[in-house]
Amino acid sequence: MPERSTTGEPAPGRRMRPDVRRSLDALLTAAAEVFETEGVDAPVRRITAKAGVGAGTLYRHFPQRSDLITAVFRNEVDACAAAAPALAAQYEPVEALERWLHRFTRFIAAKQGLKAALHSGDCAYESLPGYFQERFVPALTRLLDTAAATGGIRSDVTPDDLLQALSSIIDPDGPEYTRRMIGLLVDGLRYRA
Template sequence: MVDGVQRPLRADARRNREKILAAAVRVFATEGLDAHLERIAKEAGVGSATLYRNFPTREALVEAVYRNEVARLCEAAPALLAAKPPLEALRAWMRLFLDYVSAKYGMIDALRAIAATGSNPYGRSREMIQAALGTLMDACVAAGAIRTDVGPTDIGAALEGIALTSASPEQRHQAERLLDLTLDGLKSRP
């Protein structure tokens, strides 16, 4: 930061930060929040000093991972719509939502602890997710693929319910079936 203005990261520093965030998601998902930060640095292929330079505390890392996962989920919506028909894009995004929730559950206790200190790691995440889902659903409605009487809030609640009951990796098959049932119920009928 120079004169109160944060400079953009150099390309190599940005890559290191992205590698740390990706490794943290994997490690937290498999080992929980008690995972050693050195393990995350090793998994990312960076030194511990690089990790701590980017994330001076475990809480800073957890919050950054969470915010990064929300951003990745939301940024996927337009890319999926560009690459797939609307209904397929919606289905693919719903699968990404399950991945996001699985990562979030690995960090839930730390996120609650961060929130208890007065920080808000969740920020505008719900609104961002609803907007991404709305974009996908609007494209599906425009294509005549889904009903018009169901909104993003309804589908968001259904996705959260599926995630709550089937978020663990060993329940992924059931979660996929529930996604298919949800999508089948959304399809427009002649």
């Protein structure tokens, strides 16, 4: 028995067939766009249409709707986490940190539609908060450490605190507000340089 995959990404055993790779990518990017504009309850057909893919293809890769949502979420978590080292290589430590914080808040803001699903009691989403932490804490830790090592910021703030604080900042409408708040936060970090 070929062992139901249900995940879509890792491909542990053999290499992935190119057509599978193509339709999987198309589905994930299409779903990401649709979820962002119409929410995670958007019609399936809208996603398959945008991906240029048949309905059967979607259901073979993601038997449950939650599988697709989870996969998209993890994809975007990865992308956001991957931005940290990239920024670290391009900017000086404190600016890299600040830029990443903005990147992170954009990510959180776009994922507001997920909150309802997360709290819906559906156990299919139980793993998401764990993945969230698992990926973002190391990414942010490196940024904080190098910024602290060069004396740019104080060193007594934990990544968890910062992530928590950001998540609760994004609510009030207007990205301008968020922008100012992050500025304030970074200034606060600089205070004991």
